[in-house]
Amino acid sequence: MDADPVISVVVVDDEALVRSGISLVLDSxxxxxxxxxxxxxxxxxxxxQHVPDVVLVDIRMPxxxxxxxxxxxxxxxAPPVIAMLTTFGLDEHVLEALHxxxxxxxxxxxxxxxxxxxxLTLAAGGTVLAAGLPPERLFRSPDELAQAxxxxxxxxxEIAVLRALARGLSNADIGTExxxxxxxxxxxVSSVISTLGVGSRVEAAIVAARAGLVPRP
Structure with missing residues (x-):
């Protein structure tokens, strides 16, 4: 049996303590x-230079x-998979990044x-929204309330696939499930994104969370 592939990650943060701490955890x-x-x-x-699989970027960089x-x-x-790092939880900066x-x-x-x-989920093509995120915090404007x-x-x-996608599963894992x-x-997935009128699987996951299709963490 082939060994699990090794993925490369770039951590972007101006604070040395945070940068080294996250790097140490991942490098373990x-x-x-x-x-x-x-x-x-x-x-x-x-x-x-290194063409990483995943890049983690501090949202509050100077x-x-x-x-x-x-x-x-x-x-x-060929942009990498990018996720934002934050101390403050969901805010307009993070929402803007997702969109x-x-x-x-x-x-x-x-x-x-x-x-x-x-x-590892991100590297496999999945979506990750920080644990403890109340779905109602994902609303950006009254117009989006009708999107559900x-x-x-x-x-x-398509609903089953959307539920799985919103839980962060990769395409391969969705196929298995x-x-x-x-x-x-x-x-x-492409059909779901098109029907919902969104631009990415992350935005589709947000619609699913707003509608309560995935349980709260």
């Missing part, structure tokens, strides 16, 4: 190798801030074992 896993960056420039340079770093990394020809292509966000005080699991109505246009299979081929999962 035999499945993860870690690099660190302290600024927008070093982050982009590191990503270009100028340029985490959103600017996110935009720069997402503009790369700009981040695959999730993590609290800096996340339990070490859970942090490793979250990073679009769920009625989804088939039972729902008894579907990988190609069918990809087609179904």
């Amino acid at each position: 896993s035999p499945r993860i190798t870690v690099l660190a960056a302290t600024s927008s420039k070093t982050a982009v340079d590191t990503v270009r 100028e340029p801030d985490g959103l600017t770093i996110l935009r720069g990394l997402m503009a790369e020809p 700009r292509g981040a695959s999730g966000f993590l609290l800096k005080d996340t339990d070490p074992e859970q942090l490793v699991r979250h990073v 109505d679009l769920l009625s246009h989804l088939t039972e299979r 729902c008894g579907m081929r990988l190609g069918t999962v990809k087609e179904t």
